[in-house]
Amino acid sequence: MQTLLHTAASRGHASHGWLTSYHTFSFAGYQNPERVHFGVLRVLNDDTVAGGMGFGTHPHDNMEIISIPLSGTLEHKDSAGNHGIIQSGDVQVMSAGTGIAHSEKNHSQREEVKFLQIWVFPNKRNVTPRYDQQTFRAEDRHNRFQQVLSPNPDDAGVWIHQDAWFHLADFDAGFTAEYQVKKPGNGVYVFVLEGDATVGGQALHRRDGFGIWDAESFTVQADSATRLLLMEVPMTL
Incomplete structure (x- = not known):
């Protein structure tokens, strides 16, 4: 088993007033040649957006883009006519494919929204762009892995x-x-959303990231009440 530890404090950080973002991998002004991707996992941004603010319309292509709200409400619009509102418990995905433009903004004028923005390299290029979102029950991830x-x-x-x-x-x-x-x-990148855990023998804390590969399985132990995101991805681009 091979492993890679990214502590929360080692992440890149950007503050733009309306946006506070922590970058696990190189992104925008944070460029670290030792932290470009984990397999096909290219971006893991931990974003906080102030009320009434957001990302204006911008283009993407040939990337799988996943948004996971942690608190607050996020609004999505894109050039294919999709319009969605997502909040904690929802997962949104957009396959950019041949090209799509979208905007993401805080749906609330007062409360901030916290969400994860994740990019994954696709295994098929130039597909027809698509959008989807689903809501997941909190009870279905209590002491179990909820896919x-x-x-x-x-x-x-x-x-x-x-x-x-x-x-x-x-x-x-x-x-x-x-x-x-x-x-x-495949490898697995474990991201600790809240709490403390020991994963594959490594002690982890809030917002730490831990990659594991060359393993068929590994143990996850909660050292306190813990919320985790596990991202299993191919290790070759």
Whole structure:
């Protein structure tokens, strides 16, 4: 088993007044040649947007873009006519494919919105752009791995053009579970949303990231009440 630790404090940071963002991987003004991607996981941004503010319309192509709100409400509009409102418990995906322009803004004029912006390299280029979002029940991730994303449109959760699986988990203090890697050769990037956990023998804390590869499975132990996001992705581009 090979591992890679990214502590919360080691992330890139940008503050623009209306936007505070922490970058696990190189993004915009934060460029670190040692932290460009984890397999096909290209971007993991931890964003906070002030009330009434947001990202204006901008283009993307050939990227799978996943948004996971942590608190507050996020509004999406795109050039294909899609318009969605997402909040904590929802997962949104956009396959940019041949090209699409979209905007993301805080739906509230007063309360800030916190969300994860995640980019994954696709395994198919120049596909027809698509958009989807789903709501997931909190009780279905209590002391279990709740699948929220997969490569299969007929499987649980939203889907993307990549052999990737995302799971959310809310574990009680002391709870232990074994994660089984779904596809040989894949790695898993574990991101601690809240709390403390020991993953594959490594102690982790709030907003730490930990990559694991060359492993068929690993143990996740909650050292306190813990919320986790596990992103299983191919390790080769």
